[in-house]
Amino acid sequence: MPSISTAQDHDYAELQERTKYLTFILGSESYGLDIMYVREIIGMQQFTMVPDVPAFVKGVINLRGKVIPVMDVRLRFRMPERAYDDRTCIIVIHVGDWLVGLVVDTVSEVLDIPQADVELPPQAFGRNNDHFIAGMGKVGDQVRMLLDAEKLVGAPPRAAATA
Amino acid sequence: MDSETQEIIDYFLTESRESVAEVEPLLIGLEAGGAHVDRATIDKIFRLFHSMKGSAGFLEFQHVESVTHQAETLLDRVRNGSLTFDPPLVDLLCRALDFTNDALDAIEAMLTDASLAEEAAGLIQRLKGFGAAPTAEPARAPVAPAHVATKPPSAPPLAAPPPPAAEAWTGPQPAAPRGEINVFAPVAAPSAAETDSGLSSLFDSLSRGAKIERSLPTPEASSANVAPTPRAPTPPAPAPAKTAASPHRLGEILIEAGLASPAQIEEALKDKRLPVGQKLVQMQVVPPERIQEALAVQSARRGDPDKAAEEEDGKGRSRAEYLRVDVRKLDQLMDLIGELIIAETAVTHGPARDTEVDGSQKAAVQLNRVTRGLQDVAMSLRMVPIEPTFKKMVRLVRDLSRRQGKRITLEISGEDTEVDKSVVEAISDPLVHLIRNSIDHGVEDVDERIRVGKAPEGRITLSARQQAGEIRIEVRDDGRGLDRARILKKGVERGLVKGDGAELSDAEVYRLIFEPGFSTAAAVTDISGRGVGMDVVKQNIESVKGRVEVQSTPGAGSVMALRIPLTLAIIEGMLVRVGTSRFTLPILSITETVGVTARDVTRLTNGAEVVRVRGRLLPVYRLHELYELKPDSTRIEDGLLVVIEDGNDRVCVLVDELIGQRQTVVKSLSGYLGSVRGLAGCTVLGDGSISLIIDVAKLIHDVHAAA
Numbered sequence: 001m002p003s004i005s006t007a008q009d010h011d012y013a014e015l016q017e018r019t020k021y022l023t024f025i026l027g028s029e030s031y032g033l034d035i036m037y038v039r040e041i042i043g044m045q046q047f048t049m050v051p052d053v054p055a056f057v058k059g060v061i062n063l064r065g066k067v068i069p070v071m072d073v074r075l076r077f078r079m080p081e082r083a084y085d086d087r088t089c090i091i092v093i094h095v096g097d098w099l100v101g102l103v104v105d106t107v108s109e110v111l112d113i114p115q116a117d118v119e120l121p122p123q124a125f126g127r128n129n130d131h132f133i134a135g136m137g138k139v140g141d142q143v144r145m146l147l148d149a150e151k152l153v154g155a156p157p158r159a160a161a162t163a
Numbered sequence: 164m165d166s167e168t169q170e171i172i173d174y175f176l177t178e179s180r181e182s183v184a185e186v187e188p189l190l191i192g193l194e195a196g197g198a199h200v201d202r203a204t205i206d207k208i209f210r211l212f213h214s215m216k217g218s219a220g221f222l223e224f225q226h227v228e229s230v231t232h233q234a235e236t237l238l239d240r241v242r243n244g245s246l247t248f249d250p251p252l253v254d255l256l257c258r259a260l261d262f263t264n265d266a267l268d269a270i271e272a273m274l275t276d277a278s279l280a281e282e283a284a285g286l287i288q289r290l291k292g293f294g295a296a297p298t299a300e301p302a303r304a305p306v307a308p309a310h311v312a313t314k315p316p317s318a319p320p321l322a323a324p325p326p327p328a329a330e331a332w333t334g335p336q337p338a339a340p341r342g343e344i345n346v347f348a349p350v351a352a353p354s355a356a357e358t359d360s361g362l363s364s365l366f367d368s369l370s371r372g373a374k375i376e377r378s379l380p381t382p383e384a385s386s387a388n389v390a391p392t393p394r395a396p397t398p399p400a401p402a403p404a405k406t407a408a409s410p411h412r413l414g415e416i417l418i419e420a421g422l423a424s425p426a427q428i429e430e431a432l433k434d435k436r437l438p439v440g441q442k443l444v445q446m447q448v449v450p451p452e453r454i455q456e457a458l459a460v461q462s463a464r465r466g467d468p469d470k471a472a473e474e475e476d477g478k479g480r481s482r483a484e485y486l487r488v489d490v491r492k493l494d495q496l497m498d499l500i501g502e503l504i505i506a507e508t509a510v511t512h513g514p515a516r517d518t519e520v521d522g523s524q525k526a527a528v529q530l531n532r533v534t535r536g537l538q539d540v541a542m543s544l545r546m547v548p549i550e551p552t553f554k555k556m557v558r559l560v561r562d563l564s565r566r567q568g569k570r571i572t573l574e575i576s577g578e579d580t581e582v583d584k585s586v587v588e589a590i591s592d593p594l595v596h597l598i599r600n601s602i603d604h605g606v607e608d609v610d611e612r613i614r615v616g617k618a619p620e621g622r623i624t625l626s627a628r629q630q631a632g633e634i635r636i637e638v639r640d641d642g643r644g645l646d647r648a649r650i651l652k653k654g655v656e657r658g659l660v661k662g663d664g665a666e667l668s669d670a671e672v673y674r675l676i677f678e679p680g681f682s683t684a685a686a687v688t689d690i691s692g693r694g695v696g697m698d699v700v701k702q703n704i705e706s707v708k709g710r711v712e713v714q715s716t717p718g719a720g721s722v723m724a725l726r727i728p729l730t731l732a733i734i735e736g737m738l739v740r741v742g743t744s745r746f747t748l749p750i751l752s753i754t755e756t757v758g759v760t761a762r763d764v765t766r767l768t769n770g771a772e773v774v775r776v777r778g779r780l781l782p783v784y785r786l787h788e789l790y791e792l793k794p795d796s797t798r799i800e801d802g803l804l805v806v807i808e809d810g811n812d813r814v815c816v817l818v819d820e821l822i823g824q825r826q827t828v829v830k831s832l833s834g835y836l837g838s839v840r841g842l843a844g845c846t847v848l849g850d851g852s853i854s855l856i857i858d859v860a861k862l863i864h865d866v867h868a869a870a
Contacts, residue, residue, distance in 0.1 A: 046852060048744070048853040049744065051842075052839055060832065062851050065498075065505065067833060098833065098835040100835060
């Protein structure tokens with residue numbers, strides 16, 4: 001029955017077109033991360049250093065018995081380091097086989113951004129972190145940089161470090 | 164594919180793989196036995212093939228079914244004496260096993276064995292043509308229908324006259340209409356065991372509404388004067404003669420086992436007030452536990468004849484006592500127990516330890532005991548005997564040595580040693596490589612052995628044993644041993660060795676053969692072989708935190724030893740502190756802890772420090788330097804030196820303080836971070852913080868590599 005399947009396709013397409021993003025702040029800018037990747041948000045924790053990893057990997061933390069690595073997104077973006085405060089958060093994301101914690105200045109909100117309002121990042125972005133950007137989401141008169149979680153976490157840092 | 168069918172197929176795969184693994188050594192054992200063919204073993208092999216055939220038939224894996232059917236036919240001819248059991252037959256049957264393994268892989272991947280049609284057809288031809296088939300083959304009743312794969316599929320078997328081949332009964336007809344009656348042509352009364360599994364799976368399939376198939380009687384079958392009769396669900400034929408012959412009475416069983424003499428049994432039987440067993444115990448002839456065993460044998464013999472036969476094979480373990488458990492569930496259990504131990508440590512080493520609340524000490528001790536007990540049990544669940552892994556090598560040795568015209572016997576010992584399941588998986592490939600290496604390069608051929616005055620028959624010994632928290636698996640051969648000079652030459656050529664390497668120890672030279680791409684074929688002997696993946700050995704063993712050691716005596720043979728920690732999950736550790744960081748050292752690798760003064764330390768020209776401990780000069784590793792930490796003090800006399808060893812290597816690590824001994828749950832340091840210098844992983848401490856666990860062998864290796 002074609003009419004039904006068309007209706008379903010339509011619903012599905014509409015679902016596809018809307019994505020929820022967790023937005024967070026680094027310095028003066030706001031970024032979004034597809035909520036599908038986000039496991040949880042926790043406060044700052046004591047981490048244990050791990051030798052021989054790039055500077056942006058701050059170490060490992062104990063998340064209820066699971067040991068997960070934590071990266072400072074500021075350092076990943078080569079932004080200046082900033083002292084952690086009580087608003088500093090760790091966003092735990094699940095990418096591929098890994099759980100990874102992302103240290104951000106603060107988490108703001110969850111936004112619904114229709115696909116129609118997402119533009120590809122401008123070609124000549126002129127910043128060294130542009131390849132982490134999956135798209136630009138327009139929310140009202142503001143723009144949020146939507147991050148590509150896979151690229152952000154990237155290959156294991158050892159490989160990246162030697163590259 | 165519904166989950167139930169998937170489950171049945173999974174079960175079929177596991178069971179069939181086990182059967183194949185079981186048949187192989189039996190076949191080769193029989194072959195080694197020479198002219199005398201042990202009937203019981205043949206029966207057992209027959210049963211294993213038969214149950215594979217039955218299950219494959221039920222699940223409609225026609226190639227597996229028809230190949231196993233043909234193998235079964237050959238075995239039957241051995242049983243009735245029309246075929247002798249000789250090496251070519253073993254070869255062929257081994258080929259059938261190989262095929263089955265391939266087919267099982269295909270089924271696992273694609274849920275069908277259709278891709279193997281060609282191989283199946285070729286193999287069936289060979290199986291059929293083996294040993295010039297007698298004219299009127301007394302075909303066994305095809306209880307489970309099989310397919311004649313050699314027949315072109317275009318010939319509609321139902322309509323066409325049966326081909327004149329000796330075995331022309333046809334198997335499942337893909338086009339058979341539903342609702343037809345099953346027609347079988349029973350020729351000879353099948354053994355109980357056979358009827359049992361074949362029929363039950365058939366009835367199973369019928370009750371599940373499976374496609375109803377039919378098969379036509381062959382001309383031979385008809386002329387064998389048994390008319391095709393609709394098969395009614397008759398009970399299995401009465402127990403065959405073999406089991407009828409085995410004793411059923413307790414007294415007879417005891418006599419058979421040599422536990423009591425006929426006279427003693429007579430004596431015991433005279434007392435009518437007590438059962439024989441009790442009387443014998445009372446007479447102190449037989450210990451009670453032996454009576455229990457005999458009773459078990461007796462009940463098994465009274466029951467399922469198939470099981471009874473298994474008992475006779477010395478495999479008293481009945482399958483029903485085992486439970487198949489998803490390994491992931493065991494892993495989950497281990498994780499939870501890990502959590503429990505961490506929590507337990509938090510309690511017993513936490514602040515509450517010092518507060519003497521009503522018997523809290525006692526409770527803590529009790530808690531500790533229970534968690535350790537629980538841990539031991541949980542670990543033992545993952546432990547499996549190494550036997551099947553070892554048994555697989557029997558075939559390898561046979562095939563390779565024959566191919567190279569060498570005579571080699573494989574001796575196996577310690578096969579009942581139990582190891583973690585993950586270890587079994589990790590050592591399987593390395594063992595193949597090591598044994599292949601021994602056969603290719605170690606053991607000489609017959610002529611050469613005679614020339615150097617050795618027994619013509621080479622010997623490879625495969626052994627396993629537990630030793631101080633480790634499993635030690637050895638592959639020992641009595642061949643020519645490793646050629647130090649040639650390995651060294653190759654190592655120098657490839658730039659793996661600085662200078663001429665004359666100062667290297669034998670162990671260091673032998674270690675070269677595990678370098679990736681190090682061609683042992685060219686380096687050790689002139690026998691050309693495939694690239695023997697010795698680096699695979701090292702990698703696999705290291706993946707389970709093990710080590711490979713090589714010993715060799717020129718002319719007398721070599722020993723490759725795999726040393727693998729007994730458990731990967733939980734170790735006894737010593738917690739140490741460097742500045743604010745805490746590290747765990749495995750207790751088993753700590754020999755002692757010493758405090759030294761600056762006078763005891765010598766600084767070498769390259770900046771490295773050595774210290775004299777018990778007359779030995781040991782290198783000092785400053786953990787704070789290695790891991791760029793800020794220690795309490797950099798003065799060596801302020802800290803402590805922990806002496807750790809790995810085999811013959813001994814080093815000291817400088818730490819600020821020893822915190823204490825801890826039961827340590829090893830967690831991997833996130834796959835994201837990969838392998839980190841000198842570390843085995845990490846553990847979560849009682850206070851929730853993380854301690855890195857040092858892998859002594861890796862630490863020494865990594866520091867050497869960096870130097």
